[in-house]
Amino acid sequence: xxxxxxxxxxxxxxxxxxxxxxxxxxxxxxxxxxxxxxxxxxxxxxxxxxxxxxxxxxxxxxxxxxxxxxxxxxxxxxxxxxxxxxxxxxxxxxxxxxxxxxxxxxxxxxxxxxxxxxxxxxxxxxxxxxxxxxxxxxxxxxxxxxxxxxxxxxxxxxxxxxxxxxxxxxxxxxxxx
Amino acid sequence: xxxxxxxxxxxxxxxxxxxxxxxxxxxxxxxxxxxxxxxxxxxxxxxxxxxxxxxxxxxxxxxxxxxxxxxxxxxxxxxxxxxxxxxxxxxxxxxxxxxxxxxxxxxxxxxxxxxxxxxxxxxxxxxxxxxxxxxxxxxxxxxxxxxxxxxxxxxxxxxxxxxxxxxxxxxxxxxxxxxxxxxxxxxxxxx
Numbered sequence: 503x504x505x506x507x508x509x510x511x512x513x514x515x516x517x518x519x520x521x522x523x524x525x526x527x528x529x530x531x532x533x534x535x536x537x538x539x540x541x542x543x544x545x546x547x548x549x550x551x552x553x554x555x556x557x558x559x560x561x562x563x564x565x566x567x568x569x570x571x572x573x574x575x576x577x578x579x580x581x582x583x584x585x586x587x588x589x590x591x592x593x594x595x596x597x598x599x600x601x602x603x604x605x606x607x608x609x610x611x612x613x614x615x616x617x618x619x620x621x622x623x624x625x626x627x628x629x630x631x632x633x634x635x636x637x638x639x640x641x642x643x644x645x646x647x648x649x650x651x652x653x654x655x656x657x658x659x660x661x662x663x664x665x666x667x668x669x670x671x672x673x674x675x676x677x678x679x
Numbered sequence: 680x681x682x683x684x685x686x687x688x689x690x691x692x693x694x695x696x697x698x699x700x701x702x703x704x705x706x707x708x709x710x711x712x713x714x715x716x717x718x719x720x721x722x723x724x725x726x727x728x729x730x731x732x733x734x735x736x737x738x739x740x741x742x743x744x745x746x747x748x749x750x751x752x753x754x755x756x757x758x759x760x761x762x763x764x765x766x767x768x769x770x771x772x773x774x775x776x777x778x779x780x781x782x783x784x785x786x787x788x789x790x791x792x793x794x795x796x797x798x799x800x801x802x803x804x805x806x807x808x809x810x811x812x813x814x815x816x817x818x819x820x821x822x823x824x825x826x827x828x829x830x831x832x833x834x835x836x837x838x839x840x841x842x843x844x845x846x847x848x849x850x851x852x853x854x855x856x857x858x859x860x861x862x863x864x865x866x867x868x869x870x
Contacts, residue, residue: 535704542707557719565717566832570839571846574721611867644721647828650791653752654824656831657867664726671865672721675832 555579557646557674560588564649568675577642577672578623580616582659584648589619601652611661620666642670722835725817725864746815748808748860750801752822752834754790757781757801761808780804793829802837802859809859818860821867835863 503511555574559565563583581588587595587603594615596604607613624641631639643663647656660671744762751758756779758765765780781800788795809815818838822831839845843858854861 532700535700538704538707542711565719566829568720568722568832569836569841569843570720570722571844572721572723572849573846574719649793649827649829651828652824653822653826653828653831654867656828657865660724660726660865661867669726671724671726673724673828673832675720675722677718677720 555644557644559583559646560586563646565646565674565676566649567678569677569679570675571677571679574644574672574674575642576640577644577670578620578627578668579644579646579674580620580659580663582645582647582651582655584650587613587616587659589616590623592619594619597655601650601655603655603658608658611658612665613658613662616659617662617666620663620668624667640670641668642672643668644672644674646674722832722863725862746808746812746817747819748815748817749819749821750834750838752796752820752826752830753779754823754825755779755786756783757796757834759801759804790825790827793827793833796830796833798833798837801834802840805838805840805859816854816858816860817862817864819864819866821865831865838863 555576557565557574557579560581560583562585563581578589583597584601585597585599586593587597595607595613598604603613607615620643624639627641628639645656645659645663663671746761747763749760751760758778759780781797781804783795784797784800785792785795805818820831820834820838838860840857840859840861843861844855845858845861848854848858
């Protein structure tokens with residue numbers, strides 16, 4: 503088609519449009535889109551369903567990085583952020599700007615309010631395990647710390663968890679290999 | 680004029696959804712790609728009491744002197760000791776607390792610089808001990824109060840070995856030989 507012919511055809515098309523010719527409407531085929539959406543939904547559900555524990559770090563918390571590849575096993579998370587310790591979605595203890603636990607809350611490595619909350623949770627978990635027919639309760643605690651968390655604070659939390667009859671510990675990390 | 684107005688009122692306007700759906704279709708992969716996905720993993724820590732019991736069992740079985748490998752993280756480096764003897768201690772002394780065995784890789788760097796420690800040298804040390812004590816898997820790690828958790832995790836990674844993958848071992852396979860000291864005992868004041 504020469505340029506002249508092309509322009510003539512275009513002019514004719516415009517003329518026809520002006521006369522009120524109806525434009526052909528394309529039907530929308532949603533099948534392929536629904537296929538894609540279904541696959542994404544299944545993929546996301548599988549990803550969320552794979553972890554037995556949902557880890558939701560608190561705002562501003564930087565979870566440490568590691569090359570470890572072991573999956574997180576079922577357990578009760580304790581969130582130790584820069585300024586607070588959270589257990590069961592409740593802020594239990596405040597941490598000061600130097601990274602130390604607030605005065606009065608810790609005595610001989612035992613963090614009193616955290617111990618009370620963890621011991622109560624341990625009792626509940628034991629009763630649940632007994633009701634389900636499990637003879638032994640695993641007593642696993644997942645410590646979701648912060649990169650800058652001081653070793654002394656971490657030791658206090660571990661000691662408190664041990665006193666509340668949690669026998670297994672795991673540090674939650676973000677894989678970075 | 681009146682005829683034209685009535686025809687406009689009667690005409691039903693149908694929205695063309697095709698361009699909207701095109702945009703939505705492009706947005707889904709774009710948002711999925713933009714999403715930051717953090718894969719969480721766990722570093723299992725053995726409490727001191729149970730680790731001591733495991734040691735006793737090993738002693739009974741193999742009748743070998745246990746390695747008793749300890750790593751103490753200090754602000755100026757690592758102090759490594761095995762079989763009750765600190766590396767690099769002065770002659771006749773079992774420990775020399777004034778000096779680290781492995782000094783900092785970045786001397787003078789602040790505490791929040793997590794790369795200030797010489798993780799490569801520590802891993803080389805772990806590999807050396809593993810070659811001497813192939814059956815040992817346990818290491819006791821302790822630190823000074825101010826040491827950040829990220830340094831502790833990096834130290835555990837170095838003792839485990841950077842090529843160590845325990846995922847298959849957790850599913851029943853054997854522990855790969857690239858894994859050096861993968862059972863960490865974290866305790867206070869082990870230095």
